[in-house]
Amino acid sequence: MSIGDDSTTAFETIRGRNFPALRQFTIFLENRVGQLLEVVKRFEGTGIRICALSVSDAAECAFVRFLVSDADRGREILERSGLAIIETDLIGVELPEGPQPLLRVCSALLQAELNITQAYPLIVRPNGKPAVAIMVENIEFAMQTLHEKGFTIITEGDLNDDPTKNQ
Incomplete structure (x- = not known):
């Protein structure tokens, strides 16, 4: 199987830089001062930018939804930090x-x-x-x-x- 212009892999079965959907990560944080900062700091020095952000708070927790410039590496960083994440396409x-x-x-x-x-x-x-x-x-x-x-x-x-x- 060759990779490149001759590839017969269906567009819908691959995931990468030009995949048309954007991957959103949703994490749940305690409603405490500094929690969002701790998440943002995890990307410091990685070369990964937060490209979009939405925060919705509830009584006990906040739902933070965001897009990053490199979704695969971003997921790894979040998983290594022990945060529970939900990944969805936008x-x-x-x-x-x-x-x-x-x-x-x-x-x-x-x-x-x-x-x-x-x-x-x-x-x-x-x-x-x-x-x-x-x-x-x-x-x-x-x-x-x-x-x-x-x-x-x-x-x-x-x-x-x-x-x-x-x-």
Whole structure:
């Protein structure tokens, strides 16, 4: 079996830099001062950036959801630290130019009868443009719908790009 342009591996069966879904990690933290800082510090010196972040607190714990620039290495760091994690796929979509870009994304998904269950902005700006991470009920259909309507899908490779290389 060769690897490269002649590869017959189905796109849907591989995972890597250009896989179209973004991997979100959810961790549960005690509702105590400094807990988020401890998690963020675990990535210090690794070259891995936190690219998106969402924190929802409850009485006893906080749910922290985030995307990192290297999901495979990020998972290893979280697992080594003993944190319980949940990994899910999200769609990263670049917001189009013009007024109300989020309205255009939501409208496209609504027309396809797709429900958004989570959404938050990316801290990094792949391709220099604003983008959001979205969780939907049917990720494959949502990606197909957004692609057909001309939206740019953000891949894991877009999050891993070095922001200093274009300066």
